[in-house]
Amino acid sequence: MTLRQHAYPHTCFARTSRVILLALASAVGSLFLLAGNARAQGVLGSGSTQDTSQTPTNDDPSAATLAFGGSSDSADDRSAVTTSSNLDAPVASLPADQIIRILQQNENLLMDVKSQVADRLQQQGTQIEATDITDEMLYNQIATNASVRANVTTYLRARGYVPQGGLQSAGAGPAQNDSQFGLPSSDGQSTSPSGMSTGGDTGFSNLESGGDGQPRTTLPAGNSRDKMENRGKEETNASTDVPKVLRLPTPYNLRSMRDLYTQVPEHAAPLKRFGSEVFVSREFPSMGRGVSTRDTPLDIPLGPDYVVGPGDTLAISLWGGVTQSISRVIDRDGHILLPDAGSLQVAGLPLQRAESLIEGALKQQYRNVRVAVTISRLRSVRVYVVGDVQRPGGYDISSLSTPLSALYAAGGPTSVGSLRIVRHYRGQALIEDIDLYDFLLHGIRKGSARFESGDTLQVPPAGSQVAISGAIKRPAIYELKPGESTLASVLEDAGGLTAAASLGHITIERIDANRQRETVTLKGVSGQDLQTDRAAIETFVVKDGDRIHIAPILPYSERAIYLQGHVVRPGRLSYTDGMRLNDVLHSYQDMLPEPAAHGEIVRLVPPDLHAETIAFNVSEVLIGNENLTLQPFDTIRIFGRYEVDTPKVIVHGEVLRPGTYPLSNGMTAAQLVRMAGGFKRDALLNSADLTSYSVEGGSRVAGRVSTLQIGAAVSGSEPNADVPLKPGDILTIHQITGWNEIGESVTIQGQVKFPGNYGFQEGERLSSVLRRAGGMRDTAYPEGAVLIREQVRDLEEKSRQELIRQIDTNSAAARLGPAVGSGDTGGTLQLIKAQQEQAVTQLKSHPATGRMVIHISADIDSWANTPADIELRRGDVLTIPKRPGFVLVSGQVYNATALTFAPGKTAAWYLSHAGGTNSTANRKEIFIIRANGSVVGRHSGGWFDPDVLSTRLSPGDVVVVPQKIIGNSLLWRNLLTTAQLASSIAITAGIAVAAL
Known part of the structure; x- marks a missing residue:
């Protein structure tokens, strides 16, 4: 992918973005199935090559190499969050804005999440790399999908980024949280935290009003507590904040590329009108409800020059000749009426003069009396607050109340009301104009005129307004005052620029009145000369409706280098002129153990910053021979x-931990054995095989096998016995001959003199x-001896399972054969089905x-050392039964039973005494199972042998009359015949055991 393609990502990735977005929701929702298992397996993020320098210090130790999958939630984890296997249940999750803020502030964590999402998508068949997933795609899923938020929260908690408390239910919905980022709502418009839309081209005056025309500056009482609890948690706009950027897909997984492939996002966050929240009151005092407020605390102290009047309550304290308070x-x-002094005129006098007058009147009545007069309760005056205020009307307020107090009582200006001009009238005379910005910005309360009954406070509509956002300390909508229409004055009201502001990138979206919108840039501002730029700002005149955006400086450092990989402190480092490679790599202490000899510098070559790789030798750099300039x-x-190209060696055989091991520098065969845990007791120490491989002529691999005295090599008794290993070597430690036969035994039971377990050679x-x-013993019946061998049992079991499988899978149609008439097919199939289930x-x-x-036979010498004298194997069980004294007749006969043995009698004789065969018997396939397990069938001795029924039987023999098989298919007949024979053979072993 070319740099040009990355310069226009919306064009180049249009074909893949839709696929990614469709798969992203399901991938992120399912990928955190492994996040719930993160701590126990400790593999979450093991495939990531990003540095982890910003990982929180409270990260779980078992999750240090966190990968995406894994499951190690402890009990406390499982109680707080649920895994994604139950996505429909309410899950405790972080708000979307907090999740996004965590990811924005931790680039490595963000790349970990993207890497795991890419892995999950690849498992689902979508070919995508982590660098193809943009920040915006991931943030959109977090903002709109509650399940994704819950799963990401699980992942962040496993990494130690989520505190134990403060989680909210995912079912609560993201609206109240997502809007703080200016994320799009369902109608495609951005919403402010209070729910107001900012997506249209309306004027600033109604940005804070809802659809019903009611202003947003006064919140419902139900939201008061939430608003107060969120105080101090508003999103900051400080120079120390991590720059908010959108990261585009990068061709290489390099941190330098990730820094460069970033875009400064367009300003989409909603702006509030400056000062709109000052008048938001949770519980208005009595004056706010329009009633008399005699007990309302005074907001300014009373001095001796306060002029008392009708309605004031005076507290008169007397001491000296008399002590009294009235x-x-x-x-x-x-x-006022004084005791013993009568009526006294005090209205219109300053408080100090009234006190002297009262003291003089009382001294005439009381000797040596002293008097102190204070105001205990102020008189109230009726003031009318009109214009664009929340609750216009008449208010009885304190005579000392200021215009600000009257505005509080009326709920403050509406979204249309002005904050710069508030007029105080007395009759038709204008007493003064009040600018609330003096109080809001500087804490100065101007206006010394006191209210008198009948005064009017009028709030006119707001004047010109401008919105300012970006790298400014207080982004908001500001109202202009005549004579203060320069950009410098607006910046001063907004708190000034942040240190991250770029003066060369100030744009103004302006309304050409009643005509069109246009974009204006400051002339003479280049961002190079600070004095010239400030002069241009001082002279630039802003107009009503201007939207001013001050772009931040580049979100990355242009004088930085990056260190990553097998090092102790990966990350971004400062660059200085003339910097060389050994200024970064000082010694092996800067690297993790066993670094490779090969290293590389990936350089972004100007002017198009394409990537080139420069290789270097690590050891040469450390001694100063390859000191490249950075x-x-x-x-x-x-x-x-x-x-x-990981070098590995393999050890097989009699060691404690056979397997594949990394080949460390100078590793020998003896060291490999020690690494594998040492020899087992059955290891052959005299010799071991070492298979080595070498490349001949660069075109073929040749192998060579050598013999080592491995015991001497490990013990060190012969220094020349040990040899160094090469990549790919295979060391095989043999077992002592006959070791597996140690402890072998057979079991002899039944009619022998000394039954039991016997070891054998x-x-x-x-x-x-x-x-x-x-x-x-004399009671033994050797003709019915049963020898059980484990290897034979295993083979029989496999054959039995295969026979059952063939019977189950053989189709009914194949069992019929071509000779069955179609008219009887249904009934025949039912009979075949029943026969199949029985078999x-x-x-x-x-x-x-x-x-x-x-x-x-009982005469051991007669068959010893003949083919009948078989070799024994481990686990053999020989059972010598007693003479049974009966012959068993089973199968399709009228009376399947055991008959007393009669010497010389044939199978036909025993069959007749069992009642003969029934209608379902297959007389042609009758067979005899001898007591020793051999079978006599129709063709056991050849085509010209006499009939099976003429065979003379011995004690313990079994006559089996099989069932007639339904269906003409040869395959089906053979299967059922084999099944009937296999089922009957087990009977003879049971007879032997019963005869013990």
Whole structure:
């Protein structure tokens, strides 16, 4: 992707943005399934190459290498937040603005989130890299999706960015939080925290009014507590704030690229009218409700020059000749009634003169009396507050109240009312004009004229207004006063520029009255000469409706280099002229253990800042031989030894921890064995195989196998026995011959003299162990001996499972065969289905036994060292039963039972005594299972053998009459025949056990 494509991201990425946005919501919603598991597995973020210098110090130690997945929520974590497996449930989450602020202030955390989102999208089939996901895409999902906010909160909490308290329910909705960022609402307009729209081209005067025309400066009583609790938590606009930028996709995952591929976002945050919140009162005092306020505390002290009048209450204290306190109210005629002194005129006198007059009158009545007079309660005056105020009308207020107090009583100006001109009238005479900005900006309350009854306070409509935003201390809408229409005066009202303001990038959106809108830039402002720029600002005249935006300076440092990778302190470093590589890399202490010999500088070459890579040798740089000169925006990348074509060796065999190990410098075969935990007890120490590989001629790999005296190498008894390893070497530690046979035994049970478990030597046969067991007893029946072997049981079990699978999967249509008439198909299929279920049930109820057919007799010498004398294996179980004395007839007969053995009788004789075969019997396939497990069938001895029923039986033999198989399919008939035989063979082993 070219730099030109990145310069116009909205064009170049239009085809992919829609796919990304569609997949992003589901990806972010599901990717945090692993965030709930982050702490236990400790893999959240393990694939990220970003530096973690800004990770909070309270990060969970087990989550230090956090990846996206994992699940280690402790009990307290699970109680506070829920994982995304239950996205429909209410989940405690952070507000959207707080999540976005955390991500904006922690670039590495933001890249971690993007990397995990990209991984999740790739798993879902969307080919995308982390650098293709813009900040705006991610922020939009956080702002509009409650589930995403809950999952991101889970992830942030696992990383230690979320405090234990202060979470809100995700179901509460994002409206009250998202709007603080000026995010678009459902109608596409930005909303302010109070809910007012700022998306239209309306004038500033109605920016704060709702759709009903009511101003937003006065909030409902229900919101009062929320407003007070949020005081001090407003978004700041200080020079120390992390610059708010939009990051575009970058071609390389370099921090320098991430800094350069940023855009200063357009100003979209809503602005409030300056001073609109001053008059927002939660509980208005009595004067705010338009009633008399005699008990209202005074907002200024009373001096001796206060002129008393009708309605004032005087507190008169006497001491000396008499001690007494009296209270007197000045009547309408201006008189007060004193004890023993009569009526006295005091109205219109200063407080000090009234006190002297009262003291003189009382001294005539009381000897040596002293008097002190104070005002205990002020008179009220009726003042009318009219114009563009919240609650116009008449108010009885204190005679000392100021115009500001009267405005508070009336709720303050509306969004249309002026804050710069408030007129105080007495009759038709204008007493004074009050500028509320003097109080709001400087704390000065001008206006010395006192209210008299009947005075009027009039708030006219607001005059010219301008909005100022950007790198300014108090972004807001300001009202202009005649004579103060320069940009400098507006900046002064707004608190001045921040240190991050760019004077060369001031734009004014202006309304050409009744004609059009236009964009104006300051002439003579270049951003190079500060004095010239300030002079241009002093002379520039602003007009009504101007929207002034002061862009910030570049959000990144143009004199910085970047260090990343296998280093102790990754991050951004300051650049100085003439800076060289060893000014950054001083020694191996600046790097993590075992750095690779190869490092590189990724340089952004001007003028188009395309990337080029310059390789260097780390060790040469540290000794000063390759001291390259650095340039701004250089990225120094150091790799770990195991990140660059990782050298590995493998150890197999008799060590405690066989497997693949990194090849450290100078590692030998003995060191590899020690790394793998050392030898096991069965290890062969005399020799070990070492397979090494080498590249010949750069075109082929050749292998070589050598033998090592590994025991001597590990013990160090022979220094030359140990050899250094090369990448790819495979070391194999052999096992001592016959080690696995240690502890092998067989079980002899039943009719032997000494039954029990017997150890045996390799190659020992059955006759030898039987002799050690004392031979067979007189009651033994060796013809029915049962030998169970584990290996045979495993093979039988696999065959049984495969047979069950074939019977279950064989289609009913394939069982019919071509000879079945179509008219009887339905009934035949039902019979076949029943037969299938019966066969499968019988197979499942008779598990594999593992029986081997043996031919032995009580005379051990007669078969010893013959093919019948088999070698024993570990776990063999030999059962010698007693003579059973019966023959079993089973299957499709009228009376399936065990019949007493009669010497010389044939199978036909026993079958007849069991009632003969029934109608479902298949007489052609009758077979006999001998007591030793061998089977006699129709074709057991050849085509010309006599019939099976003529076979003479021995004790323990079983005559099996199989069921007639329905269906003409040859495959189906063979399957069921095999199933019937397999189910019947297990019977003979049961007979032997029963005969013990």
